[in-house]
Amino acid sequence: MTGKMEIERIVLGMVSTNCYIISETDGKKAIVIDPADDAAYIEQKLRDKGLELEGILLTHGHFDHIMAARELRDAAKVSVYASDEEQDVLGNPGYNASNQIGIPYSLTADIGLKDGEQFELAGFAIQTIHTPGHTKGSVCYYFPEEKVLFSGDTLFRECVGRTDLPTGSTSEIVRSVSEKLMALDDEVDVLPGHEDSTTIGHERKYNPYVN
Secondary structure, three states: OOOOEEEEEEEEOOOOEEEEEEEEOOOOEEEEEOOOOOHHHHHHHHHHOOOEEEEEEOOOOOHHHHOOHHHHHHHHOOEEEEEOOOHHHHHOOOOOOHHHHOOOOOOOOOEEEOOOOEEEEOOEEEEEEEOOOOOOOOEEEEEOOOOEEEEEOOEEOOEEOOOOOOOOOHHHHHHHHHHHHHHOOOOOEEEEOOOOOEEHHHHHHHOOOOO
């Protein structure tokens, strides 16, 4: 990572989801990635840091990553970004597994992203990498200048995400990791949706799912 980027990881919710607040070191704009389930806590964190939310990025549509998104969006009047192939999962409580916890939740992303699409937010250049497998519209967000990848539930340290929920596919997640993520440089830092960070180089050596 470069000195330009500040990252705060907040672990939230019943399955310990990593929510990330990203900002420039000297900037006042922020991005929230995968806001989990506690909008008030995230809003307080932003206020404590003197940051203004500029956008919300979703790596995929499962309930543990999205349930604070609507409240955050409405409070800050910003857009929610997700893959244009993930709208069915976001909008269907059966697909996004919120039915399983007895709190049916649905969401529509404001901006649908395509594979390889590049955009700017809060002073950062961001590349969208479509990585189907955990869900059909799972994406990773790559910050090329900082060499940081937010991998959601696609790539974990020495593992990959589960594929037994609706729209999941083991063959697709292996292909996504092996063909798309392993094309990145070894020194790229990987910040996943759960548990600890890793690097592309470490996963290239030790991840049993990498072909």
